[in-house]
Amino acid sequence: MTFTRRSALKMTAGAVAAPVILRAHDALASSGSIKVLAWQDYIQPNIAEKFEAETGIKLELTTFGSNDEAESTVRANGGKGFDVVFPSITNVAGYYDDAGECYFAPIPDAVNVDAVIPAFVRDSAGLGGVQNGEQVVLPFDWGTEGITLNRAALDISDADLSYGDLFGPTTVGKAAFRQKSALIGVGLYLNATGEVESNRMLDVYKSEEDARRVFGEIVKWMIARKDHFGAFWNNATEATAAFKDAGCVIGQTWDTTGLLLNRENPDYVYRAPKEGIITWLDSFGILRGAANPEQAVAFMNFMLTPEVGGMFANNTGYNSAVQGAAEFASEEFKTQFNEVYTAEVLSNMWWWQSDTPFYAPVVNEMVEIVTNA
Numbered sequence: 001m002t003f004t005r006r007s008a009l010k011m012t013a014g015a016v017a018a019p020v021i022l023r024a025h026d027a028l029a030s031s032g033s034i035k036v037l038a039w040q041d042y043i044q045p046n047i048a049e050k051f052e053a054e055t056g057i058k059l060e061l062t063t064f065g066s067n068d069e070a071e072s073t074v075r076a077n078g079g080k081g082f083d084v085v086f087p088s089i090t091n092v093a094g095y096y097d098d099a100g101e102c103y104f105a106p107i108p109d110a111v112n113v114d115a116v117i118p119a120f121v122r123d124s125a126g127l128g129g130v131q132n133g134e135q136v137v138l139p140f141d142w143g144t145e146g147i148t149l150n151r152a153a154l155d156i157s158d159a160d161l162s163y164g165d166l167f168g169p170t171t172v173g174k175a176a177f178r179q180k181s182a183l184i185g186v187g188l189y190l191n192a193t194g195e196v197e198s199n200r201m202l203d204v205y206k207s208e209e210d211a212r213r214v215f216g217e218i219v220k221w222m223i224a225r226k227d228h229f230g231a232f233w234n235n236a237t238e239a240t241a242a243f244k245d246a247g248c249v250i251g252q253t254w255d256t257t258g259l260l261l262n263r264e265n266p267d268y269v270y271r272a273p274k275e276g277i278i279t280w281l282d283s284f285g286i287l288r289g290a291a292n293p294e295q296a297v298a299f300m301n302f303m304l305t306p307e308v309g310g311m312f313a314n315n316t317g318y319n320s321a322v323q324g325a326a327e328f329a330s331e332e333f334k335t336q337f338n339e340v341y342t343a344e345v346l347s348n349m350w351w352w353q354s355d356t357p358f359y360a361p362v363v364n365e366m367v368e369i370v371t372n373a
Helices: 013-017 024-029 045-055 067-076 089-094 118-129 163-167 179-193 208-223 236-244 255-264 293-303 306-316 331-340 359-372
Strands: 033-039 058-064 138-150 175-177 229-232 250-254 268-271 277-286 349-351
Touching: 033 067, 033 293, 045 058, 045 293, 045 306, 058 067, 067 089, 089 118, 089 277, 118 138, 118 277, 118 349, 138 163, 138 255, 163 175, 163 179, 163 250, 175 179, 175 236, 179 208, 179 250, 179 277, 179 359, 208 359, 229 236, 236 250, 236 255, 250 255, 255 268, 255 331, 268 331, 277 293, 293 306, 306 331
Parallel strands: 033 058, 175 229, 175 250, 277 349
Antiparallel strands: 138 250, 138 268, 138 277
């Protein structure tokens, strides 16, 4: 299983008003093909072959390695040339043409929206999934950043686990984190305790003044407890080394870090802090300039089946947004997924928001202060 985050329509009026159930011969009577623009590791051969075998539709796949690349490709083609595209949901707001019209079409009624975890559909609206009052993309897959801890050293229950435990009485010199992410995790903790009001860290996206107010207080709080800093990390290798080599017993990490450590040593567990687990979300949708809209519906519905969601999880190590997909993943994946992502956790996620022009410069400034502390 690969555990890297990245290796690199308006439909016609008739299609929207009178959605149909697509059968293979219906598609073949049209163009019999679909053009998909997806992340490099998303549509692997086992999924592509299964789709073509079950539908009779030929899949023409183009891949990309970054959101900027995907957006520029769609823009360069004037929103045409592809039927289905997989953007990170926080980037959907950039998919507009020069006339101010979204490149993505409203999701047709024939797409099985109910297959997606309901909380994800709900939260997707505020993350970019809804444009001009209409759902234009659906959640497809996701990953998280929570707490990895060594339970042999810190016996903290799942219910009590908090971002604040990074700075607990027994974690001096033993806490690991990525600085820019810890600003959010610590901020969620301080908001929950009432020490720094931040509207659950959403205020940092409102204005530069709000971002500086909130992040400034968080940085002061962290620096006052800098003796807890055990290791900083910026990639998966460094995160793992923080525990294996630097002696950390707790850290704010990506899900893959904790889950891989758990496979080697069951003392390590990856869990969601009670303030909410930090989550990224990728999506997919149909371009309004799609040449093959019916085939696009068939493709989306295929990708939204639990069996294919399980195949996707096994292929990539990412979590499918399809309800029940984990039941079709490997036993190892399924066990870890069900241990971490309970119904309570899935209903209490904190989603990365779309960056604002002032956000990154302020965060970079605060990260430097923490790093140099």
